[in-house]
Amino acid sequence: MHGKLTAPLVLTALAFGALALLPGVGSAYAIDWVTKTMIYAVLALSLELLVGSTGLVCFGQAAFFGMGAYAAVLLSPKDGAASLVWLLPAAVASAAAYALVVGALCLRTRGAYFIMVTLAFAQMAYYLVHDTPLGGGSDGIYLTRRPKLGTLLDLEQAVQMYGLTLACLALSFGGLALLLRSRFGRALAGIRVNEQRMRATGFSTYPYKLAAFVISGALAGLAGFLFALKDGFVNPELLSWHISGAVLVMIILGGLGHLRGALLGAFVFALLQELFQSEALFGPLAKHWHLGLGLAIIFSVALLPRGLVGLPALWRGRRHG
Amino acid sequence: MDSTSFLIQCLNALQYGLLLFLVASGLTLIFGIMGVINLAHGSFYMIGAYMAYGLAPWVHTHLGGGFFSTLGVGLLLSVLLGYLLEWAFFSFLYTREHLQQVLMTYGLILVFEELRSLLVGDNVYGVPVPDWLGGAVPLSDVMVYPVYRLFVSGVCLALALGMYLVFTRTRLGMKIRAGSNNREMVQSLGVDIRLLYRLVFATGVALAALAGMVAAPISSVYPGMGQGVLIVCFVVVVIGGIGSVRGALLAALLIGVVDTFGKVLLPQAAGVLVYVLMAAILLWKPDGLFKAA
Numbered sequence: 001m002h003g004k005l006t007a008p009l010v011l012t013a014l015a016f017g018a019l020a021l022l023p024g025v026g027s028a029y030a031i032d033w034v035t036k037t038m039i040y041a042v043l044a045l046s047l048e049l050l051v052g053s054t055g056l057v058c059f060g061q062a063a064f065f066g067m068g069a070y071a072a073v074l075l076s077p078k079d080g081a082a083s084l085v086w087l088l089p090a091a092v093a094s095a096a097a098y099a100l101v102v103g104a105l106c107l108r109t110r111g112a113y114f115i116m117v118t119l120a121f122a123q124m125a126y127y128l129v130h131d132t133p134l135g136g137g138s139d140g141i142y143l144t145r146r147p148k149l150g151t152l153l154d155l156e157q158a159v160q161m162y163g164l165t166l167a168c169l170a171l172s173f174g175g176l177a178l179l180l181r182s183r184f185g186r187a188l189a190g191i192r193v194n195e196q197r198m199r200a201t202g203f204s205t206y207p208y209k210l211a212a213f214v215i216s217g218a219l220a221g222l223a224g225f226l227f228a229l230k231d232g233f234v235n236p237e238l239l240s241w242h243i244s245g246a247v248l249v250m251i252i253l254g255g256l257g258h259l260r261g262a263l264l265g266a267f268v269f270a271l272l273q274e275l276f277q278s279e280a281l282f283g284p285l286a287k288h289w290h291l292g293l294g295l296a297i298i299f300s301v302a303l304l305p306r307g308l309v310g311l312p313a314l315w316r317g318r319r320h321g
Numbered sequence: 322m323d324s325t326s327f328l329i330q331c332l333n334a335l336q337y338g339l340l341l342f343l344v345a346s347g348l349t350l351i352f353g354i355m356g357v358i359n360l361a362h363g364s365f366y367m368i369g370a371y372m373a374y375g376l377a378p379w380v381h382t383h384l385g386g387g388f389f390s391t392l393g394v395g396l397l398l399s400v401l402l403g404y405l406l407e408w409a410f411f412s413f414l415y416t417r418e419h420l421q422q423v424l425m426t427y428g429l430i431l432v433f434e435e436l437r438s439l440l441v442g443d444n445v446y447g448v449p450v451p452d453w454l455g456g457a458v459p460l461s462d463v464m465v466y467p468v469y470r471l472f473v474s475g476v477c478l479a480l481a482l483g484m485y486l487v488f489t490r491t492r493l494g495m496k497i498r499a500g501s502n503n504r505e506m507v508q509s510l511g512v513d514i515r516l517l518y519r520l521v522f523a524t525g526v527a528l529a530a531l532a533g534m535v536a537a538p539i540s541s542v543y544p545g546m547g548q549g550v551l552i553v554c555f556v557v558v559v560i561g562g563i564g565s566v567r568g569a570l571l572a573a574l575l576i577g578v579v580d581t582f583g584k585v586l587l588p589q590a591a592g593v594l595v596y597v598l599m600a601a602i603l604l605w606k607p608d609g610l611f612k613a614a
Contacts, residue, residue, distance in 0.1 A: 057420050105600055108607040112358050112419055112563060116555040117603065120596055123552050127592030241552070245427045252424055288439055294431030298410070301425045305417070 012260050016173075019166055023159045031162050033270070038165045039226045041266035043243075044250045045172050046219030048262040051251060053180055054212045055192030056107075059115050059244050060122030063102070064217040066239030067095040067125070068224030070135050073143045073234050082147040084155075088225060095221020096214050098125075103213030107206060122244055130236040140235025143228060155229055165226050172219055176259055179215075188212055249297055255307025264308055272296055325461045330581055336470045338577020339477035343532035344550055345557040345569045346484065347525030353564020354501040354521050357411060358419055360426035363551025364433040365526045369399060369533025370542045371441055374448050388451035395534050396527055403526030407519045415518075434545070443544050448537040473535050480528070481570060488566070497521060501564070553580075556599045562609030571610060 022034060043065055050056045071091040076082045106117045129135045146155040155161050179185050187208050190198045198205050228234050237243075246269065254265025276282065276292035285291070304310070348362045372395040380391045410429065414422050450469045457465035488494040500507045500514055508514045533547075540546065557576055561568025576595055583594040602610065 051420065057423070059423065105603055108603060109559075112352065113559060113608070115358060115419060115423060116559050117599070120552065120556050120559065120599055124593055124596035127596075131592045132589065241548075248420075249424060249427070252420065256420075288435045290431040291435035291439075294428040294435065297428030297431070298425055301417075301421050301428065302413070305421060 008258075008260055012173075012263070015263070016166075016170060019169075023162055028158060031158050033274075035158070035162045035165050035230055036227075037267055037270040038169045039223050039230065040247070040250065040270065041263050042165075042169050042172050042226065043220055043223035043247050044254070044262040044266045045169075045176055045259060046216045046223065047247050048251050048256070048259060049176060049179075049188075049212060049219070050216045051248070052256040052258070052261070053185065053192065054188045054209060056209060056213070057115050057248075058106075058118045058213075058216070059241070059248065060102070060118035060120075060125075061216075061220050061247050062239050062241060062243035063122035063125040064095045064099055064220035065224040065227070065243060066129065066234070066236070067098050067217075068092060068221030069228035069234045069238050070129065070141075070224075071095065071221070072147075072225045072228040073141055074135065076143060076145065076147065078144055081145040084147045084149040084153065087147045088222075091225040091228075092218050092221045095224065096218035099214045099217020099221075100210070103210050103217070107209050107213065119241060119244070122239065122241060126236055126239040126241070129239055135234070135236075138236055140233060143232045143234070146229055146232065161230055165230070168222060168226060172222070173259060173263070176219075180259070184208070184211070251307075253297075253300055253304075253307055255309025258309045261307055261309040268308060325464045328460060329464065329466060330585055332466060332470065332474070334577040334581035335574070336474045336477075336577075337581055338574035339474050339481070340532055340536055341550075341553060341557055341576060342570050342573035343477050343480060344529045345554040345561070345573055346481070346566050347528040348554050349558045349561065349564055349566060349569045351522060351525045352558070353566075354497060355411075355415060355518055357414055358422050358426070359411075359525075360423060360551065361429040361433065362426075362525070362529055362554065363547030363549075364430050365399065365403075365529035365547070366533040366536075366550050367437065367542075367547030368402070368433065369395060369530030370448075370537040370540070370546060371437060371533075372398065372530065373534040373537035374446050374542045375441065377448070388454075392531070392534055396531060399527045399530035400523045402530075403523030404519055406526070407522040411522060412515070412518075430548070433547075438544065445541055445543040447541045450538040469538060473539065476535055477532075480531070484566065553595065556595055558609075560599055560602050560609055562611040565609070565611040568609055568611030 019034065019038070023031060026034070043061065046064070047058065047061045050058045050061075068091045071094040072087065075087060075090050075094075102118070102121045106114060106121065109117050130138050135141055148154065153160055153164065155164065180188070187198065187203055190201075190203070191205050191208060195205055224238065227238065250265035250269045251262050252265070253268055254261030254263065272293060273289070276289035276296075277286055279286045282289070282292070300307075306314070344362065344366050347365070348359060351357055351359050351362070373391060376394055376398075377388075377391045380394055381387065384390050384394070406429075410425060414425060450467075454469045454472050456468045458468060458471070459465050488498065496507065496512050496517060500512070500517055504514055507517075553576065557569055557572045560575065561570070561572035576598070579594055579598050580591065583591040587594065
């Protein structure tokens, strides 16, 4: 297994290569679109660690995403550019700290409870931001100056923002791949398959699950941080449960249990969104693009329970009977 | 707060709690009996409210009669909708994982919400209170309480009692309880479990739609109204214990009190209080107040 060049590995490497080359050929719109989609891919990866690798279905990922975004804006000084050296860790750490508190509570429950409780806590965060004046209330708040990294990085330029996002995505992907191969990752897989047996073999599963929850929250916070930097604006909708739902759709659409599924899912989801929003194809219905998206979700659940990553296997199975 | 306004807030809390119970009971039944997490449950509440708005003129000209005929037609339609939805979308979800149920019903929410936008538009509409319920009960020299709110509480109480009797005292209730414990066993005893499930689902949909219909004159109808209710109902179900109707009643009343008095006493934190309550109860009892048997 180790070190073997498999088709998925080659394809993933090629995809990252293509992403690295895009700024040379893509239009400004393409760069902006791919930056946004890569941010969602980081968010999808963070959820994949919980849902696909550990078997914990979290329906409140938007709260950590929003936490990272709000931290980026609120911690930036009003009168100048912050340094990326401390702003990025600070935003990620605030999301992680919040995930620690929420996770410690939510992980007392399991199964369907866990889904509902994570959703409810995310709504709590949403109302906290929405109803209190701290983060600008329902109007949101602007980031006055994007942070700098000495003279190395000027994030006011879209291409540099693209580079930072791509680097974060690649590091998240690589880091998670390593993590899942480690003893810790194996323990998470064991918890997903049979938690009872893991406990019987002497693993205290709670700390493992909590660690996974916090890492996932931190990564979601990183995605939120990037989002705030890219848009220069945050509002409570970043914490809305539609984001949590959309990310879940991405990882399922891509295929659970594979990191590349999360990447694929994020891009396919964004493409679907573009498709249903296109006025050229749907005319006046384009305004109601949620309709097409909802139907696509329903069909993908009904017909593709294993996601897009499972498609080749499905085809092979058909051909060989 | 003097005693009269305290009484008014208590009645408001009761009315809100009972209305929540009506929606949450369907949610907890569908989960407890069929094991399906139904995110689209809030949409049924919304559909009910929009039926109260949209059907009333039609019912008035074609069938005659007012509020009660509209309720009747709406109930009939919602049972039909529930029956068809179970057949088309939910019947194959029973054996799937929770995750896929969540996704499927999330897709349904998007579809319902957009269909609503296409059919009725995105404006806020008021629904008139029927004339004969439009009065008010005097509570003191200056304070009055609207009769319609008392009527809503009464309807919810009657339904709660009816549900309790059907579940504990009838043969149908016995079959439903048995089916939630062991589907295969009940089926092998000659009970048509698919039909039973379809009925339970249709009842759940009808309960939520009815809640929406009676709530419409108080809350008016507006886009996204189902989603707020859905999430509060999740909190109700989690606090009460998933699958427990008794727990849902208690939790719904508790939330009614906390939310209503929170809005009066601590207006800045009102949105968050309900979730703080949930966190506190989870710390104390992770399985909710009443764990379903």
